[in-house]
Amino acid sequence: MSAIPQPLIELSQIRKVFRTSHGALTAVDSIDLIVERGSTIGLVGESGSGKSTVARMLLRLLTPTSGSIRILGEDVTGWSDKKLKPVRSMLQWVSQHPAAALFPNLTVGQNIMEPMRIHGIGMAQERQRKARGLLAKVGIPQEGFHAFPHELSGGQQQRVVIARALSVDPGCVVLDEAVSSLDVSVQAQILNLLQDLQEEMNLSYLFISHNLAVIRLVCDEVAVMFLGRVVESGKTREVFDHPLHPYTKKLLAAVPSFTPDGGVTQLDESSLLQGDPPSPLNIPSGCAFRSRCPYARERCAQERPLLRRVGTQDVACHFAEEIAAE
Ligand SMILES: Nc1ncnc2c1ncn2[C@@H]1O[C@H](COP(=O)(O)OP(=O)(O)OP(=O)(O)O)[C@@H](O)[C@H]1O
Ligand code: SF4
Ligand SMILES: [Mg+2]
Incomplete structure (x- = not known):
């Protein structure tokens, strides 16, 4: 009987709470993420949604408050720096500011x-x-x-x-806004280079970017984060073509595109995200997105929606079926 191959990296129910002078700040909560060899996973979400904190835990630069991190099936969550040394070389990081990194x-x-x-x-x-x-x-x-x-x-x-x-x-490279500071033509060259290297070396990437067009281009799968939690995840094409979470819909509505006559699409104000997200120091009860959600109703204030399968993707919204049927 052949053994089932282990995922390269598996994050299970990871959570990170920072102790700050203003109190406990929940930066990441209950996140599951599997990174398979040779695949690219995208993490998207507004500033402060917890993307880099997930990446730093995956790299084992931060220890989760709870949950586990497995590398090739081995639980490395509680490992000391000394024991982690060989693991660290497997996990590399490319950040937004190359000048500062060298x-x-x-x-x-x-x-x-x-x-x-x-x-x-x-x-x-x-x-x-x-x-x-x-x-x-x-x-x-x-x-x-x-x-x-x-x-x-x-x-x-x-x-x-x-x-x-x-x-x-390395087996996995975390690219945290790695092309954001570069001009568009250089971005394209670096993205092509990353894709060639991935094919040649069977690399996995965790790709973090605010640029959804880039995410769509390079990621096999995507996880959308809001206030420390994943609210929608699945194959990038499915999530981007048929977003089921109201937050994903709003993020995608803010992406301008070119029209056939060479112009740029007008963004409809009413479909854009309004206001700021709640503070991670004081996460609201029920659905944390409800203060900005056009679909919100009574149940959303009382019951936190859990991530569950709806069609081809996982969504954390009580009314995802209704939204899917629109
Ligand atoms: N070391 C820390 N101590 C206290 N709070 C922190 C620390 N690191 C991150 N945070 C907080 O955790 C939350 C998530 O931060 P994180 O940097 O992961 O967000 P992000 O999604 O990467 O944002 P951006 O898109 O701006 O890079 C934020 O509220 C941030 O202020
Ligand atoms: S659970 Fe309610 S508030 Fe949350 S995204 Fe769905 S409809 Fe909106
Ligand atoms: Mg970040």
Whole structure:
């Protein structure tokens, strides 16, 4: 009998409560997430919805208040920093600001080799050979090996950050707004590069972005977060073509698109999100989205909707069937 392959990463019911001077702040609550090898999962939601906190727990840079994190079936939730060291090389992170992520006093080559040095991978010569190979893979000429980060453009710096993340042969790379600071044509180049590398190296990505067009382009699956919880998840195409949660509908309604005559669609004010989300220091009872929801009624104030299967996706709304039938 063949063993069932374990998911690369599995987050079960993870929760993160920060102790702040204003009281307990629930940044993430009851989230389940499975990252399979070679797949890309998108996390979307307004600022402060908890996306980076989920990513930091997945990377084991933060310990969840409760819930568990499994890597290839092994529960690593309570592991010490020492025990986590080999796990950390499997999980890499690319953030929004490449200039801040690179060591300014190290050359590009030294930056790429640094994680290999930290994790004791290979001898000096081997590391150099691998770093040069990665530099070529991310499309930077070999002369760049001895350059310093400030001598490169933002797009080139992000390529170096990606090469550095790949130097330790990770299974999963978290891309937290990784292309947001780049201009549109460079964004497209980096996205193509990421897709090529994924195919070649069977990488998994957790992709966080406010740009829903980018999410649609690169993600197999997407999870929509509101105030620390997932309110809708499923295959990206299904969720984006037939959103069932009122919050997902509002997020998508705010994306302008081009018209056939070269103009831009007018956004209908009434379909956009109004007001701010409630404070994570004081999460309301019932459905946390109800103060901004056009479908809200009595039941929404009393009963918190749980994530449940409706058609092709998971949705946390009492009236998802009704919305689906519209
Ligand atoms: N170390 C911390 N201490 C206290 N509160 C925190 C901490 N880190 C995050 N938070 C709070 O947790 C909530 C979620 O933050 P998080 O950074 O995960 O949001 P996000 O979805 O990544 O937002 P953005 O899109 O702006 O990056 C926010 O209310 C934030 O202020
Ligand atoms: S449960 Fe109620 S308030 Fe929440 S999203 Fe659904 S209709 Fe809106
Ligand atoms: Mg963030």
